[in-house]
Amino acid sequence: MPKVGMEPIRRSALVKATITEIGRHGSLDVTVSQIAKRAGMSSALAHHYFGSKEQIFLAAMRHILTIYAAEVRGALLTARGPKDRLRATILASFGSGSFRREVASAWLNFYVLAQTQPQARRLLSVYQSRLRSTLLHDLRALVGDRAETIADTIGALIDGVYLREVLKGDAPTASKATAMVWDCLEREIGE
Amino acid sequence: MPKVGMEPIRRSALVKATITEIGRHGSLDVTVSQIAKRAGMSSALAHHYFGSKEQIFLAAMRHILTIYAAEVRGALLTARGPKDRLRATILASFGSGSFRREVASAWLNFYVLAQTQPQARRLLSVYQSRLRSTLLHDLRALVGDRAETIADTIGALIDGVYLREVLKGDAPTASKATAMVWDCLEREIGE
Amino acid sequence: MPKVGMEPIRRSALVKATITEIGRHGSLDVTVSQIAKRAGMSSALAHHYFGSKEQIFLAAMRHILTIYAAEVRGALLTARGPKDRLRATILASFGSGSFRREVASAWLNFYVLAQTQPQARRLLSVYQSRLRSTLLHDLRALVGDRAETIADTIGALIDGVYLREVLKGDAPTASKATAMVWDCLEREIGE
Amino acid sequence: MPKVGMEPIRRSALVKATITEIGRHGSLDVTVSQIAKRAGMSSALAHHYFGSKEQIFLAAMRHILTIYAAEVRGALLTARGPKDRLRATILASFGSGSFRREVASAWLNFYVLAQTQPQARRLLSVYQSRLRSTLLHDLRALVGDRAETIADTIGALIDGVYLREVLKGDAPTASKATAMVWDCLEREIGE
DNA sequence: AATGAATGAGGATTCATTCAT
């Protein structure tokens, strides 16, 4: 058993365990001990690596956003043309990565935290900015000046549809969610 | 002075105090004592009336939804024609009642709770159903079959815009929010 | 069992238990739970009444100083003339109240705390001022101008002798301590 | 570069770091990690060298006493005659080595520890014995039989004056402290 | 020699909730 270079392994294990536990409880009312135990270590070690429960959660949220960004980039790789790219972006937002119960839970709690926690707020605006600039880029090619307005609307709609889908009760449906946003977008760009 | 008839007064004071305290802290991490103190009574009495902290919060949320419903009804009173009514509905969703910081805080925490708490979930679906049927009623007159789809889209958009506005940092702007939803709606109904 | 007016009883019990426990451990490394248990209550109640461990200790120290002040006043009641009064003051400083192991422990830890804790520092200076003015009053009648210098010296000597006696190992001897200070004082006032 | 011979360097660094940290915090509530970091090594190494936190502190205290003893010896080197030597001894007790805040902190905490820790108690009695025999030696030449009593009184007075000076708040004054003890001593030896 | 990794044990503090009055 190597005793060196454990840090990234431990951090990653904690991040994953955090997401799992939050999903399991639906809230941030999860003890560091529970998270640590699931990650196979003592709570003391969790604190050693992250300093506080809050930082553990922020790391988890950063991870979720990283995964999401990767999913978007992945979807864009094979997209051809602006419309295809827009569609890919929307699809990725409702991809299997985002629609898992644990991730949804993390998001909802993240919204709560973003009201008061500066780092959370910053992280949230990173997410929003990225999505916005991705949408903007392709919308400009299609609608010119109206791109900004539409990007904002579609961004908000994505969040709203996401919220409703994950709170629906039964498992969220990516296709339904995507269709709803896409239809709106098509009408906006005057298809 | 009779002690009779205090119950509704106490309950109402607690509900308001709860909303205020949640707004102040941004989360449900508010103690019953803090709420009770703000409401001018002991925490024991708060428990006497509501049974548990969770029930206090649910009562607060019910109050918020009641106010919201009233705001919608009020706006509809003077509206003439389906389009005017739709516009009124949207306006009410971003009315001063909803856009107060405390109410926004309550909503975000309510979403978290709705994942796991049956009463919260039911309450949430009451809100969604009401909004949906209000929108549907007027949309049918305008677009017939497409009403359902559009109602869902607009409902989700309202939630998404609300989310983004209240998490923006600076005070949310009702006019901007309303415009965004209304523009989308106009395009949908083929204005 | 009365459920009203418990506060003074509880506070007093906690103060006494604190002194006992500090004496038993020799240091402030005593848990609030140990103190509370000895005082016959839960640690939560101890916090309810005092707010923090530090405040509990400060209350204990205030109690010790109160007892000491009472002992001095008591000794002065029957004293006749300045010399007799000075002797009484010294005697009281090494009275059975001060020389108990627990009280000595509290004092030593109090000195440590007084370096950094404002309230402790203030309390310490209250003790020093009181002793000084008591000594001064009677010394003035005997030596006039030299009273101040002598009061300071005797005050320091009392502290030094106390320190050495309580750290000696075997039980401290009031008579030996008193004699040492008194002899010095006699020489200072020129017999 | 050989790793041999590091031991004394490490130990010394730790001892100094300990004194610094205790001074900085005013108490023994200093973590081994803080000490080790200040000494430029890991806490594990600190344990390797000293075995426990307690032993680190005792080593620090031994160091302080060694310095103090050296200061006394140094002062005695140039002293001529018993009175001059007594004066030198007192001066050294309030020398710059002893009156530093960190050293004072260490002393106060040392007193607390001496109540219960055998090694600390022994160390304290070494200090007291040394001071006593130094004083005794010169007092005998001046007052014969009364030397013992006076030595005890002066010893206690030194401790008492030290205690008050370091707890005074503002920086302690060596000259004032020395004068107080010296004046008392002169009167005792019948100057 | 030296350290990062790891933890067990603990400890102050908080709080929802209950109960006697």
Added chain:
DNA sequence: GATGAATGAATCCTCATTCAT
């Protein structure tokens, strides 16, 4: 109706200490 009293249970976080490398 109303509350001060009271607590059990929890939770975050700390830290001296050990160990594998």
